[in-house]
Amino acid sequence: MPELPEVHALVTDLGSRLTGRVVERFDLLSISALKTFDPPVSALHGSTIGPISRHGKYLDFAFDLPPGDRLHLLVHLARAGWIRWRDAAPKPSAAPGRGPLAARLVLDDGSGFDITEAGTKKSLAIHLVRDAAEVPRVASLGPDPLDPGFTxxxxxxxxxxxxxxxxxxxxxxxxxxxxxxxxxxxxxxxxxxxxxxxxxxxxxxxxxxxxxxxxxxxxxxxxxxxxxxxxxxxxxxxxxxxxxxxxxxxxxxxxxxxxxxxxxxxxxxxxxxxxxxxxxxxxxxxxxxxx
Structure with a gap:
């Protein structure tokens, strides 16, 4: 299971690859992974990726939409989830719900990343919200142990x-x-x-x-x-x-x-x-x- 150090490193790696890039589309392959319904994931199409951060073990991808709106894609990778970067356009995916692929982000040049989850026990969680605090488990998180203010x-x-x-x-x-x-x-x-x-x-x-x-x-x-x-x-x-x-x-x-x-x-x-x-x-x- 990815924990604070790995999620921190993912933020650094993905931030260097994604910030300022334009999203072509976001494909949801595992319906059960998405824990929210409003706004729809189609709202990300054509958006510009803003800062990437974390809340505990949650990845937080910010997306900027005109005229100044911002959405947050919160991803908890759970026990067997992972982020896999792609330099090239993806091959056609399998039927939704089959295989490890849970979701796919495609940039305007075809590159992007896949969110995957191995095994049969599916615990991966994806939330698309206007504010990270709308996710109950994010709102209830305790202090970050590496925050300078945590004494x-x-x-x-x-x-x-x-x-x-x-x-x-x-x-x-x-x-x-x-x-x-x-x-x-x-x-x-x-x-x-x-x-x-x-x-x-x-x-x-x-x-x-x-x-x-x-x-x-x-x-x-x-x-x-x-x-x-x-x-x-x-x-x-x-x-x-x-x-x-x-x-x-x-x-x-x-x-x-x-x-x-x-x-x-x-x-x-x-x-x-x-x-x-x-x-x-x-x-x-x-x-x-x-x-």
Whole structure:
């Protein structure tokens, strides 16, 4: 799933390719991906692409229309969505609803990008609105962890209010902190040497350690992704993860095996030596199977 660093890099890459360009058309191939109906996607035809930005994990494409109107295409790539750039005019697409292609933007020279989603579980979300705040999940986003105004003091207040909530779930909660998902929450907690089950209300020195780990992990990922094209981002992310997705491999810090806890529709990875004083956490799925 694309998280804050990858979405940030997509904004940079696509902004350099798209800003100021004229849209020939926007084709919707997956009806279920579009979550709005007014204005229609045909309103984008002939528009000029304005600034591209992000809200947490949401991409925000601005489109300028005469006489001074602006629309926003908000895209949440979910677990298996992606943006694929095309330098040339597209080949005829398959029948709507078939294959991974969800939507296609074509510029006046034939280039543009495709929005795709792999797999059968379709969670990709596209919204065409006049204001980004019209999308409820955007309006309810928590603070951006890399916003200069997001301080350690504000972070400490968030943790204190969360009380006994487990820190792994809190870091992933978009209404509390925007942009961090399953992968980078694992990475942040590994850097902080903290169990994913640690209560959010913690000592001041732990808050400082966790805040520094969050900042360093996200900023390092952004720095690695800087200047990469969209086609290179997935490989870059996967190759630099320390524990997430590396169950059974050696921890890069201590050499212990990276362990996994599985849930119904996700998993977390951690190092017992670095994060839980050497104590393995129970694998919830495996424990149920053994009963």
């Amino acid at each position: 350690e003091s504000e972070f400490a207040g968030i943790l204190a209010r969360a009380g006994r909530s487990q820190i792994k779930g809190l870091l992933r909660n978009q209404a509390i902190i925007a942009g961090i998902g399953n992968a980078y929450s694992d990475e942040i907690l590994h850097v902080a040497k903290m169990s994913p089950y640690t209560p959010a209300s913690m000592k001041a020195e732990q808050v400082s350690t966790l805040f520094a780990a969050m900042q360093s992990t996200l900023n390092a990922a952004i720095a690695r992704a800087d200047g990469l094209a969209a086609s290179e981002l997935k490989r870059e992310k996967k190759s630099n993860l320390r524990v997430h997705g590396r169950a059974g491999e050696a921890c890069p810090v201590c050499g212990d095996v990276v362990r996994q806890v599985r849930f119904a529709d996700s998993s977390l990875e951690y190092c017992a030596t670095c994060q839980t004083n050497g104590k393995p956490l129970a694998d919830r799925v495996l424990s149920r199977l053994l009963k």
